[in-house]
Amino acid sequence: MQQLNRNAAGITGSVQLPERVLQFGEGNFLRAFVDWKFHQLNKQGLFNGSVVVVQPIAEGLVPLINEQEGLFTLLLRGLQDGKPVEKTEIISSISRGINPYKEWNEYLLCAENRDIEFIVSNTTEAGIAYESTDRPEMTPPASFPAKLALYLYHRYCHFEGDPATGMVILPCELIDRNGDNLKAIVLRLAEEWQWPQEFSAWLKEHNYFLNTLVDRVVTGYPRDEAAALTERLGYEDKLLNAGELFHLWVIEGPSHLAKRLPFAEAGLNVVWTDDMAPYRTRKVRILNGGHTCSVPAAFLYGLDTVGEMMDHEIMGAFVRQAVYDEIVPSIKLDKNLMTDFANSVIERFQNPYIKHYLLSILLNSSSKFKTRVLPSILEYQEQHGKLPEKLVVSLAALISVYKDGKIEGSGMQAERNKGTFEMKDDLPALEFFVETWSKYDNTTQGALSVAKVVLANTAMWGRDLNQVPGLTEKTADYLYKITASGIQTVVKELVAR
Incomplete structure (x- = not known):
């Protein structure tokens, strides 16, 4: 040849x-x-x-x-x-x-x-x-x-x-x-x-x-x-x-x-x-944010690729609802421009030729969440007077990914129902989550304590998120439900609302 x-x-x-x-x-x-x-x-x-x-x-x-x-x-x-x-x-x-x-x-x-x-x-x-x-x-x-x-x-x-x-x-x-x-x-x-x-x-x-x-x-x-x-x-x-x-x-x-x-x-x-800011905002919030907000829940659910996530009856609906009902409405830019881009993003997520592994997207998740998803949570609440449920679930799912993890070298050996996996993040972030989860006692009060400590980490979020009205309590509620009943039950109930 x-x-x-x-x-x-x-x-x-x-x-x-x-x-x-x-x-x-x-x-x-x-x-x-x-x-x-x-x-x-x-x-x-x-x-x-x-x-x-x-x-x-x-x-x-x-x-x-x-x-x-x-x-x-x-x-x-x-x-x-x-x-x-x-x-x-x-x-x-x-x-x-x-x-x-x-x-x-x-x-x-x-x-x-x-x-x-x-x-x-x-x-x-x-x-x-x-x-x-x-x-x-x-x-x-x-x-x-x-x-x-x-x-x-x-x-x-x-x-x-x-x-x-x-x-x-x-x-x-x-x-x-x-x-x-x-x-x-x-x-x-x-x-x-x-x-x-x-x-x-x-x-x-x-x-x-x-x-x-x-x-x-x-x-x-x-x-x-x-x-x-x-x-x-x-x-x-x-x-x-x-x-x-x-x-x-x-x-x-x-x-x-x-x-x-x-x-x-x-x-x-x-x-x-002459101003690329709107284009950067829509890419970071819709494309990158769409990945970042859905992947922790999908991974805990037992899925492995973006394609599996989009084809899944429950998780596929979760992603679409998070993007169209919460992320797009949070962005203070032309809604037609945002919706058209969201349509292209959903089609790209469904691309059958690209095998995009959820675990690779989870890399350095805490820093990604701060820039890609947190602004949507805060601006949605500012505009609509309430917290976006699916994005808060995504925050709780992200925190839950680190539960039961053990530091090994520069990574973390963590657990999900499907088995052990290696979580990669900044070592201080991994150590922080190990320490925080070590005090959890499987109670609602324990979940609230975990939520308070995580949301108070200003180095991680750039501010004390306990000051966001209702966020601590809602995150704690979902944390408890995820650890007690499993992410499958939480997401299924949320999508059916």
Whole structure:
């Protein structure tokens, strides 16, 4: 079986589109998201450019990318209007890969190319961080911001500060205000490394560091199906990638830049806006919050994947009711916008092609609950004068997940009816729950004591939640019912109301 290359893909000729994008990161997400988008632009004659991929760490996929001449197969699968849809396509937007740990000069040469005007990145959430040990003489420095700073300074020097050579920088890391954070670190490095003030002025005035929000589930190399897919495709692709159909890229920036990156014109779900806050709110509260509020109950129920949860008669109803009846009504934004997004979220949760394990979503649950679900509880009560029952049950279920747990190493061995499982969270959080549950005596008063101690943890919630009217008592009531009768009884009664 031949390996994927231009010949296997049926691509004739040797004409390579000009390199116009520098991309930090060669992993599954960027290839299934950004590189797929540029491929769609090129297919429609709207961009005429290729992507140079830079490997952000010493070991990575660049050798494979170059071996396959930048090509990879993308498999997109999901539900559309309730029906399963599958699309397979060879993506050809990548020109080559560079490993700056071995080819630093080749990396800097890209800065001398006027055609390269866009930079995208996804170096994990920890990638946009200041590293005090980075120095300008390092080839390369450790952090992504330092590598970017040296690239931009080289470009500034090479083109003698020409305003027309400024870059449009679109970080895709999943942190709030990613563009602002990246810009601040680059400017800090420029000051610490005592580069000319003129460079900092050029950086501020002629480069765009845009805040973005990205959304697409990418599952990566479909290992379980690889042999069958290889047979079906007729070639071997070591970079085979899979993801869901849904995609959204929200970019906060001036509208004139949208003309240079005409994604929307190509029919792609890319939104240019002067305020991305509403889009971030709906994603965190509905998509992420929908997962976070339902998974503890579903896991205690005995289910293992999101798909099982959505197909389950009781838990599936619980999720839908929590999203439509409590989360959406809590958000002080356009209800049509929120409901439309909620519809897409429910369809995505039902995607039969993605096996999303509940235990992996439970990772660091306490911190996730604070940002994703707690605001919905508080704002629902503020607007409707009562607590949202299902979201309070989700809080009680989350607390119950830690019951009977024992610390082992950096994790916790905990119990559910289906057996033992390992719970991963910050060690202080695990130790806190072990200590709190150790005093529980299986009484209503004991449940109230557990609720009071947990809700008083300001380090966990950012405030004393005992001050929220009725929350302590209602959480304690559900805690007792879950421990005495089981989550199945509690959820069934709640859904039937």
